[in-house]
Amino acid sequence: MMRVLHTGAPPSALTALRVLLFGLWFLKAAFDPIERLILLPSVLFIPPFPLNLLSDAAAGWFAGSFEALVSLRILTALFALLAASGLNIRWTGVPACLLLTVYQALVRSYGHLNHAELALLLSTYVFVGQAFIARTPRLREKQAEHTLITVTFLFCLTYTLVGAKRFAFGGLDVFLLPLMEGWSVNMASRVSYWDFGWGRYAAESALFAGMLRMGFVVGSIMELFAPFALVWRPFRLAFVAVMLPMHAAILMIMNIGFFENMAMFVLFMDMGIRRNQSSCIVLFDGVCHFCNRFVTFLQRRDAGQQLYFVASQSEAGKVLMQQYQISGEEVGRTIYAIEGSRAFSRSTAVLKIVSHLSAPWHFMTCLAVIPRALRDAVYRTISANRYRWFGMASECRIPTAEEKQQFLQTLEEVEAFRSSGDKTPLAGETLK
Amino acid sequence: MKRHSLEEQPSETLPVVSPWHRRLGPEWLLWGGIVLAAGAFGATLNLQNRRTALEVLLDVMVISGLTAVPVWARYVTGLNPVRRLFLMIMVGLLFLGQFAHRDLRLFPFINWAMYSGGTPGDAVTHERIFAILDDDSRILINPERLFPSLGMGTHRLANAISQRLNQALVEKDQESTAAFNALLASIFEAQRRFGDHGRAIRSLEVVRVSLPVSKKHGPESSREIVWRWEPS
Numbered sequence: 001m002m003r004v005l006h007t008g009a010p011p012s013a014l015t016a017l018r019v020l021l022f023g024l025w026f027l028k029a030a031f032d033p034i035e036r037l038i039l040l041p042s043v044l045f046i047p048p049f050p051l052n053l054l055s056d057a058a059a060g061w062f063a064g065s066f067e068a069l070v071s072l073r074i075l076t077a078l079f080a081l082l083a084a085s086g087l088n089i090r091w092t093g094v095p096a097c098l099l100l101t102v103y104q105a106l107v108r109s110y111g112h113l114n115h116a117e118l119a120l121l122l123s124t125y126v127f128v129g130q131a132f133i134a135r136t137p138r139l140r141e142k143q144a145e146h147t148l149i150t151v152t153f154l155f156c157l158t159y160t161l162v163g164a165k166r167f168a169f170g171g172l173d174v175f176l177l178p179l180m181e182g183w184s185v186n187m188a189s190r191v192s193y194w195d196f197g198w199g200r201y202a203a204e205s206a207l208f209a210g211m212l213r214m215g216f217v218v219g220s221i222m223e224l225f226a227p228f229a230l231v232w233r234p235f236r237l238a239f240v241a242v243m244l245p246m247h248a249a250i251l252m253i254m255n256i257g258f259f260e261n262m263a264m265f266v267l268f269m270d271m272g273i274r275r276n277q278s279s280c281i282v283l284f285d286g287v288c289h290f291c292n293r294f295v296t297f298l299q300r301r302d303a304g305q306q307l308y309f310v311a312s313q314s315e316a317g318k319v320l321m322q323q324y325q326i327s328g329e330e331v332g333r334t335i336y337a338i339e340g341s342r343a344f345s346r347s348t349a350v351l352k353i354v355s356h357l358s359a360p361w362h363f364m365t366c367l368a369v370i371p372r373a374l375r376d377a378v379y380r381t382i383s384a385n386r387y388r389w390f391g392m393a394s395e396c397r398i399p400t401a402e403e404k405q406q407f408l409q410t411l412e413e414v415e416a417f418r419s420s421g422d423k424t425p426l427a428g429e430t431l432k
Numbered sequence: 433m434k435r436h437s438l439e440e441q442p443s444e445t446l447p448v449v450s451p452w453h454r455r456l457g458p459e460w461l462l463w464g465g466i467v468l469a470a471g472a473f474g475a476t477l478n479l480q481n482r483r484t485a486l487e488v489l490l491d492v493m494v495i496s497g498l499t500a501v502p503v504w505a506r507y508v509t510g511l512n513p514v515r516r517l518f519l520m521i522m523v524g525l526l527f528l529g530q531f532a533h534r535d536l537r538l539f540p541f542i543n544w545a546m547y548s549g550g551t552p553g554d555a556v557t558h559e560r561i562f563a564i565l566d567d568d569s570r571i572l573i574n575p576e577r578l579f580p581s582l583g584m585g586t587h588r589l590a591n592a593i594s595q596r597l598n599q600a601l602v603e604k605d606q607e608s609t610a611a612f613n614a615l616l617a618s619i620f621e622a623q624r625r626f627g628d629h630g631r632a633i634r635s636l637e638v639v640r641v642s643l644p645v646s647k648k649h650g651p652e653s654s655r656e657i658v659w660r661w662e663p664s
Contacts, residue, residue: 110582150519164638168548
């Protein structure tokens with residue numbers, strides 16, 4: 001059944017998008033030495049909007065002033081960081097967008113565009129614009145969903161514009177003539193920031209050149225129809241499967257990095273889908289600070305209230321350990337996720353547990369592709385040092401009144417949970 | 433076989449037939465309008481251009497095709513007017529930037545064109561800048577690494593170097609020559625400050641490299657020193 005991507009996305013998905021957008025800008029501003037641009041001659045400086053609103057003298061002073069560029073860099077990094085942290089996005093997001101526009105205009109003044117950076121900039125505008133719309137309480141509903149859909153739609157539309165331009169202006173010639181080989185050989189042989197240079201093989205191998213042309217055709221078709229990724233899952237999967245490797249290939253072949261675009265491909269992971277609909281009991285070490293913090297973390301992100309927590313030191317914990325033949329020594333070493341009749345331990349348990357969380361946390365389940373031995377090795381290291389690193393409580397965690405609904409403490413509560421079936425939510429009153 | 437007239441059919445089984453424009457979704461008209469309006473904005477230059485018309489047609493086709501998908505039409509029509517207006521404005525600005533061809537005025541709403549044409553040839557050329565050291569040895573300078581703001585993931589600076597060199601070589605006037613020399617002076621200074629070799633540079637040399645697109649059928653690769661620069 002068709003559905004619009006991100007429908008029903010939870011607020012945590014909006015947080016993830018905010019961190020992604022402003023986090024990327026923070027990294028750029030923090031590590032990009034834009035003050036070096038003062039060395040470039042003024043003859044190269046042709047400022048676009050909004051720098052062209054300044055007089056020539058003022059624009060020239062700005063581009064040639066070390067202090068001005070360092071200030072721009074510091075302020076951009078600062079506001080991007082504040083916006084990423086979620087500190088009143090309407091107050092931090094607008095200055096961040098203004099500074100980013102000036103920063104991008106400055107870079108643009110010295111030459112060709114970087115389309116990947118611009119896609120990120122436009123997405124940032126949309127994010128802040130949607131935050132402003134949500135200022136009105138009646139428009140606050142489904143803000144995450146609307147923001148994610150709008151950002152994804154406009155991101156896809158930039159691909160469409162590229163594809164339509166290429167088909168209209170390039171015609172068949174752009175695909176049939178040896179243009180792609182020429183671009184690849186030239187870009188790969190130039191002195192670039194990156195030096196992968198696989199494009200040189202296009203001059204040597206007819207097979208490689210043929211693959212380049214084929215990839216160019218397929219990629220262009222995908223680009224043209226990109227917005228359909230919003231509504232049609234098979235196309236979305238195909239789009240990601242083609243475009244993500246294509247961006248990586250462009251880096252390897254032509255030394256051109258679409259890093260921002262690649263990072264923004266997380267937008268094609270459906271934030272509105274809950275992966276795991278069943279209930280799960282988390283059996284944890286109640287005296288471990290780290291485990292308790294992890295439980296609190298889970299509680300805050302368990303939008304469907306599917307997780308139930310049992311401290312191994314509680315009566316309920318002892319019953320479960322007996323039922324699942326878990327020794328006391330073992331439960332001191334690992335967390336357990338109990339789903340139906342099966343109990344999962346170590347990293348697998350963690351992945352099972354996060355699969356119940358709302359987006360984007362449940363995407364961590366993709367870490368299951370890492371061999372279990374490797375995952376468990378990391379888990380064991382943390383587990384073995386958790387008391388040393390995070391400390392140990394003198395007594396088992398006692399749930400607060402609000403937490404009680406999700407905590408099973410006694411034998412009766414475990415039995416009531418069992419008899420209520422997986423899908424019935426537990427309520428403290430109905431258990432006794 | 434008994435035939436039922438429409439009056440005889442129970443009302444709940446009547447096929448729901450909505451006008452064709454509703455089935456497509458009313459929004460497609462608006463989307464199409466935005467694209468056309470944006471196209472018309474650049475009409476002074478482009479509307480008579482067959483390729484621009486084709487580009488507009490392709491954009492309209494994709495957007496109206498998407499709007500014909502019921503879930504998307506429902507989503508857009510169900511949007512609050514403020515949100516819908518915001519979406520329209522953003523889409524409109526994107527198209528305005530695409531068709532108006534005035535990158536400098538509408539930045540960051542720009543023309544999204546990448547690898548959409550060119551002239552094929554047997555060989556491709558680019559420039560390399562070498563530093564001549566005091567002992568006459570040469571090192572290759574990487575301007576993109578000296579200015580990471582421009583160079584990382586792009587060929588901005590390489591393009592600027594090629595463009596300015598071509599101007600200086602073709603026009604041979606004082607202004608173009610001075611402009612290219614100023615660019616080389618910047619690269620020299622950046623290399624002196626941020627370069628990693630730590631040795632004194634005496635002068636710069638610009639070498640034009642020509643490479644065959646196909647080694648089997650193309651010409652031999654060649655190198656030619658096209659420019660020399662010394663600090664005054």
